Amino acid sequence: MAGCGWLLLLLCGAAGAVEHVVGDGDSGWDSGVNYAAWARKRTFAVGDVLVFQYVSSQHNVYEVSESTYRSCDGNHKGVLAKYTSGLDKVVLGEARSYWFICEFPGHCLGGMKLAVNVSAPSSPHAAPFPPGSPSASTAASSTRSRAWSLTMVPLTLALLQFINRAIR
């Protein structure tokens, strides 16, 4: 469900929450992955789910404050939640920023940290029609038929007059 294309966007929206597998299937939640680049490639809406997949003896997931995200100092004050199962699903329930780090020594400082901005869900009615939609071509063809009748009606009348005069 990660890559919703243009047409699938409506379906994805209708289906509700999107599950984002952090790091995608290739790397999951691991050292040596640029999670800032991963997060930049997608959008997160309220109700979406982050899925952290990792070896639980080697990593964990702490939801932290922004300052702890920056300092990587996993002190108690800055830790909002701890996940350690190896397959953790975190619901992004609010329109705000979320920060996650791996609390294993050195991992966060090595770049194992993730920040996501969650936006409010957009209205399903806000989706615009793509260019060249059926309504646009219908308008064009009705213009064409009006132009057609504007030339054909006088021609037909003239022809009828001609026939009328010829048979007298």
Ligand SMILES: [Cu+2]
């Ligand atoms: Cu780690």
